[in-house]
Amino acid sequence: MAKSQNKARQVTLHANRQRYTGIRRWLDVFVALAFVLLPPMTGLLKFDFWGGKHYYLFQESSFLDTLSAFKWPFLVINLIIIIVSHQIGRYLCGWVCPTGVIARWAEELELRFGAKSWSYRSSVALISVIVATGGMYWFVDLNVYLEGSLTAQGIVAASHLGLTAAIYYEMVRLRFDFCKKWCPSGVYFAVLGQMSRTGIQLIDRKEAPCKECDLCDTVCPMDLAPRELVAEPAPDSHGIYLNGMSPLSLCIRCGDCVSACDYVFKSEGKGGVLEMGFGEQFEVPAQKMEV
Numbered sequence: 236m237a238k239s240q241n242k243a244r245q246v247t248l249h250a251n252r253q254r255y256t257g258i259r260r261w262l263d264v265f266v267a268l269a270f271v272l273l274p275p276m277t278g279l280l281k282f283d284f285w286g287g288k289h290y291y292l293f294q295e296s297s298f299l300d301t302l303s304a305f306k307w308p309f310l311v312i313n314l315i316i317i318i319v320s321h322q323i324g325r326y327l328c329g330w331v332c333p334t335g336v337i338a339r340w341a342e343e344l345e346l347r348f349g350a351k352s353w354s355y356r357s358s359v360a361l362i363s364v365i366v367a368t369g370g371m372y373w374f375v376d377l378n379v380y381l382e383g384s385l386t387a388q389g390i391v392a393a394s395h396l397g398l399t400a401a402i403y404y405e406m407v408r409l410r411f412d413f414c415k416k417w418c419p420s421g422v423y424f425a426v427l428g429q430m431s432r433t434g435i436q437l438i439d440r441k442e443a444p445c446k447e448c449d450l451c452d453t454v455c456p457m458d459l460a461p462r463e464l465v466a467e468p469a470p471d472s473h474g475i476y477l478n479g480m481s482p483l484s485l486c487i488r489c490g491d492c493v494s495a496c497d498y499v500f501k502s503e504g505k506g507g508v509l510e511m512g513f514g515e516q517f518e519v520p521a522q523k524m525e526v
């Protein structure tokens with residue numbers, strides 16, 4: 236993420252609490268607890284490739300039984316993802332995905348402490364260790380560090396360290412660049428959401444129109460032009476994304492452009508001229524998708 240974009244995002248989205256910030260914070264906590272920490276900790280679903288104590292629905296079971304039992308919830312979850320992405324686009328990317336959550340945490344810490352400070356680096360490192368430990372707990376009982384063989388401890392420690400380093404790199408360097416260029420799930424959701432019925436729209440407000448300040452463009456983590464998601468032809472896509480996808484399918488519905496625009500009009504006591512909308516006007520097919 237470019238320095239100027241980084242700065243603009245910090246000033247408008249984190250220093251000033253806008254329309255979506257509060258909702259997203261609660262959602263982040265819910266997602267972290269419900270989907271990341273609680274399932275393995277409570278035994279709702281957990282694998283243990285060291286001790287062989289796999290759990291499904293709070294009962295210990297064999298690896299194959301656990302996998303087999305999980306197939307139906309897995310199918311249902313994926314069906315929901317397909318329907319949601321097809322109908323309303325990439326809200327999962329903008330609101331639920333843990334990658335976006337930790338990217339926002341990193342932005343907030345950078346704003347609070349400064350990018351070069353020890354406090355910032357150590358806070359990010361601590362979060363990386365905690366998140367990586369939560370991730371590891373899905374696949375191995377961490378008692379392996381106390382009771383496992385040297386080989387088992389070495390393998391787990393190397394995986395743990397690698398995951399921690401990847402999360403740290405995501406928080407300090409990549410942030411939303413990962414979503415913009417490299418996330419394979421994002422490509423999948425974008426293809427599913429080619430014809431979804433939601434998006435960002437510009438309100439035609441005569442008494443306080445758009446100021447053409449371009450702040451919405453600057454803060455957009457996907458490098459889109461929020462005012463022209465419907466009107467503009469598909470741009471060349473970044474990274475592993477396919478060329479020719481409609482800009483609306485690339486939009487992760489994060490609402491950062493809406494918040495930035497609210498910030499622009501804040502001193503006038505008005506809301507911004509961008510809003511999240513719903514309707515057939517958003518059904519913009521791909522121009523010519525190149526696989």
Ligand code: SF4
Nearest residue numbers: 455486487489490492
């Ligand atoms: S256009 Fe707006 S809602 Fe879409 S990704 Fe960009 S900032 Fe987020």
Ligand code: SF4
Nearest residue numbers: 445446448449451496
């Ligand atoms: S932030 Fe709002 S006022 Fe500024 S260019 Fe975007 S839509 Fe217009």
